[in-house]
Amino acid sequence: MRMRLKRVSAVARFEFLAVVKRWSYLIATFGLPLFLALVSGTVLGVQTYFLSQRAVESSAFGLVDEASVVDQSVFESRDGARIWTADGNDIIFFDDAETAAKQLEEGVLRSVYVIQSDYLETGEVRAIQSDKTPLLSMRGTVIEPILRSLLRKSLLGGEVEKAVEERVINPARFVRSRLGPGGAEVASVDEALELLMRTTIPLFLGILLLTALLSASGYLVQTVTTDKESKIVEVLLSSVTPEEILAGKLFGLGAAGLLQFGVWSSMVVVVALAASAALAAVVAVPWAALVISPVLFVLGYLFLGSLMLATAALGANAAESQKLTMGWAMLAILPLMVLVVLLEDPNGTLGQTMTWIPFTSPLTVIIRLSVDAPGVAWWEVAGSIAVLVISIGLAIRVGARLFRVGFLLTGSRPSLKELWRQAR
Amino acid sequence: MGILAYRGVTKRFGQHTALDQVSLEVEPGEVFGLLGPNGAGKTTLIRIGLDILRADEGEVLIFGEPPRRESLDRAAYLPEERGVYRRAKVRELLEYLGKLKGMARPAAREATDRWLERVGLARVAHQRVESLSKGMTQKVQIAACLMSEPELCVLDEPFSGLDPVNVALITDLIDERRAQGRTTVLSTHMMHQVEALCDRVAMVHQGRLVVYGKLDDVRRRYSLNEVIVWTGVDLVALGMQAQPYKAGSWRIALGPNDTASGYLEGLIRNGVTVDRYEPLVARMDDIFVRVVSEEL
Numbered sequence: 001m002r003m004r005l006k007r008v009s010a011v012a013r014f015e016f017l018a019v020v021k022r023w024s025y026l027i028a029t030f031g032l033p034l035f036l037a038l039v040s041g042t043v044l045g046v047q048t049y050f051l052s053q054r055a056v057e058s059s060a061f062g063l064v065d066e067a068s069v070v071d072q073s074v075f076e077s078r079d080g081a082r083i084w085t086a087d088g089n090d091i092i093f094f095d096d097a098e099t100a101a102k103q104l105e106e107g108v109l110r111s112v113y114v115i116q117s118d119y120l121e122t123g124e125v126r127a128i129q130s131d132k133t134p135l136l137s138m139r140g141t142v143i144e145p146i147l148r149s150l151l152r153k154s155l156l157g158g159e160v161e162k163a164v165e166e167r168v169i170n171p172a173r174f175v176r177s178r179l180g181p182g183g184a185e186v187a188s189v190d191e192a193l194e195l196l197m198r199t200t201i202p203l204f205l206g207i208l209l210l211t212a213l214l215s216a217s218g219y220l221v222q223t224v225t226t227d228k229e230s231k232i233v234e235v236l237l238s239s240v241t242p243e244e245i246l247a248g249k250l251f252g253l254g255a256a257g258l259l260q261f262g263v264w265s266s267m268v269v270v271v272a273l274a275a276s277a278a279l280a281a282v283v284a285v286p287w288a289a290l291v292i293s294p295v296l297f298v299l300g301y302l303f304l305g306s307l308m309l310a311t312a313a314l315g316a317n318a319a320e321s322q323k324l325t326m327g328w329a330m331l332a333i334l335p336l337m338v339l340v341v342l343l344e345d346p347n348g349t350l351g352q353t354m355t356w357i358p359f360t361s362p363l364t365v366i367i368r369l370s371v372d373a374p375g376v377a378w379w380e381v382a383g384s385i386a387v388l389v390i391s392i393g394l395a396i397r398v399g400a401r402l403f404r405v406g407f408l409l410t411g412s413r414p415s416l417k418e419l420w421r422q423a424r
Numbered sequence: 425m426g427i428l429a430y431r432g433v434t435k436r437f438g439q440h441t442a443l444d445q446v447s448l449e450v451e452p453g454e455v456f457g458l459l460g461p462n463g464a465g466k467t468t469l470i471r472i473g474l475d476i477l478r479a480d481e482g483e484v485l486i487f488g489e490p491p492r493r494e495s496l497d498r499a500a501y502l503p504e505e506r507g508v509y510r511r512a513k514v515r516e517l518l519e520y521l522g523k524l525k526g527m528a529r530p531a532a533r534e535a536t537d538r539w540l541e542r543v544g545l546a547r548v549a550h551q552r553v554e555s556l557s558k559g560m561t562q563k564v565q566i567a568a569c570l571m572s573e574p575e576l577c578v579l580d581e582p583f584s585g586l587d588p589v590n591v592a593l594i595t596d597l598i599d600e601r602r603a604q605g606r607t608t609v610l611s612t613h614m615m616h617q618v619e620a621l622c623d624r625v626a627m628v629h630q631g632r633l634v635v636y637g638k639l640d641d642v643r644r645r646y647s648l649n650e651v652i653v654w655t656g657v658d659l660v661a662l663g664m665q666a667q668p669y670k671a672g673s674w675r676i677a678l679g680p681n682d683t684a685s686g687y688l689e690g691l692i693r694n695g696v697t698v699d700r701y702e703p704l705v706a707r708m709d710d711i712f713v714r715v716v717s718e719e720l
Contacts, residue, residue: 231503235568
């Protein structure tokens with residue numbers, strides 16, 4: 001049965017305007033990104049402020065050498081004290097532990113390190129913190145490697161060649177690189193940064209897609225419940241077919257969801273552009289995933305949305321409709337549940353299988369393209385789109401029948417037998 | 425050929441038979457009363473007629489053919505359980521429902537303005553439906569139903585919740601439709617409205633058609649062959665079998681072979697001055713109660 005496009009577009013337009021004029025929609029679409037930007041900006045600002053405040057606070061540490069092993073040549077006399085400045089930290093050399101402890105109590109020092117007299121036998125260095133210093137101090141983690149290097153240097157002093165001494169102090173400087181698609185070596189990247197980019201962008205895109213999908217689907221459940229509770233559905237069904245109502249609602253609310261997705265994903269594009277510029281092409285921005293994600297969003301939404309509309313209509317009230325649609329949402333979330341596997345092996349059996357399942361393909365394809373775009377064949381992307389298109393056609397046909405039954409059998413949920421009879 | 429015809433229509437919901445072999449026809453240009461107690465199957469019958477539900481057995485013809493999308497554009501329905509988008513503005517809602525009936529946007533706008541004016545709601549065109557009273561909301565729904573000037577219109581309890589002024593307005597609208605040759609199916613429990621408006625009626629009870637025909641014929645069929653005579657003369661004193669009715673009037677049961685006109689002639693012949701004379705035809709209220717009670 002062919003649908004009358006004018007009727008479908010009338011339903012779509014009405015549903016679209018009904019949603020986008022709501023305060024909740026406007027806040028979620030435009031207010032949420034602004035709110036998130038505001039919150040993260042504030043958090044970053046506050047954090048930066050406090051860290052800089054801490055930085056200007058005392059960054060002096062005391063060092064007492066009871067074992068007489070430290071090479072004191074690095075210390076220079078300044079203001080009547082022997083000070084070694086390393087990585088922005090002042091390490092003050094004390095002859096006795098009492099003086100150092102007194103300055104620690106007065107708050108001049110953040111902590112005092114005492115190299116025990118039996119250090120050579122035990123390797124023990126006592127670290128005494130002031131009560132103002134937090135137990136887990138970032139400064140502590142910075143100063144201790146410096147002291148270790150100083151001790152290594154002091155212990156080796158003159159015993160080995162200069163070059164060997166340097167290597168003992170700094171045994172390795174890892175230079176990382178990886179092979180590009182043509183086999184050529186590309187610029188080396190910091191592993192931590194790459195790991196961050198490899199996981200953050202697909203995760204972010206995935207959550208974004210899922211949030212937009214679920215948000216749009218939420219509107220679908222809401223509209224079905226409204227129609228059912230307001231009893232307007234009989235008026236609609238005496239004018240248009242269930243297929244036309246279902247398609248109109250899908251397109252109208254899908255457009256509202258797409259608008260929301262567009263606003264949100266524009267943030268990602270801005271961040272990606274900024275990151276791209278900042279990292280000077282050191283890290284590849286997953287443009288393929290960014291470009292294909294709206295297409296997959298629309299298809300994934302139409303597929304899941306038609307199933308959600310049909311099942312929502314079977315619920316006796318809003319709460320029941322919500323519960324009935326949760327199953328579809330859980331299926332859509334599957335790729336995020338196995339994200340670790342997909343990140344580790346994007347083109348493995350699991351990734352390839354989930355590419356062909358309409359419930360999981362939108363998110364899987366986006367994750368795979370984000371992590372390893374060259375590893376995804378064009379026919380896999382085209383195939384997943386084709387599977388989605390076919391699935392949408394089937395879902396709308398079956399969905400429209402269930403939709404009619406669900407709407408008209410109000411008050412109680414129809415039995416499976418009744419559903420089957422009406423859906424044929 | 426009926427504009428809406430049911431032939432042997434049966435509909436079951438699980439073990440419950442909502443309609444059992446119902447056959448009736450609604451003729452073009454008439455006001456057809458669809459009557460019956462609550463739960464009798466009237467709404468199911470209407471839904472099947474408008475292709476909202478499908479019959480399990482039997483055939484339905486609308487405009488002489490099985491229901492098609494095109495034929496449904498020529499019909500409109502005001503359900504008993506009325507629905508509106510409460511957050512929509514009145515004008516938006518009417519335009520939308522007009523477009524769903526296949527009206528182009530300018531035509532839907534023009535019809536919206538005209539019908540809002542007709543039902544006296546032009547001043548609330550830009551208000552949200554939720555801000556309207558129940559009666560005003562009902563008039564919006566009636567306007568939505570009639571704005572496409574449908575050839576067939578099914579009104580399920582259009583008078584419920586309306587004040588007498590608005591009842592008169594809806595009555596006028598239905599009369600106008602009849603004058604224009606348009607068909608109206610009226611389902612209501614207000615029997616005096618049925619008597620005032622309907623040309624023919626059908627009564628459904630427990631899923632079966634129990635009364636069907638012209639309104640006058642049905643009323644006569646259930647009448648007890650009685651007359652009311654308003655006169656200053658004491659009819660009992662004249663030896664007649666009369667019972668006092670209201671002040672100055674007598675109720676007389678006629679014999680099986682007597683006619684009302686013959687009896688009046690007899691009265692005049694006997695020198696009785698008759699101020700007013702009324703053959704007593706059964707009221708639809710009484711017929712309704714009687715049919716439903718007999719079937720219980």
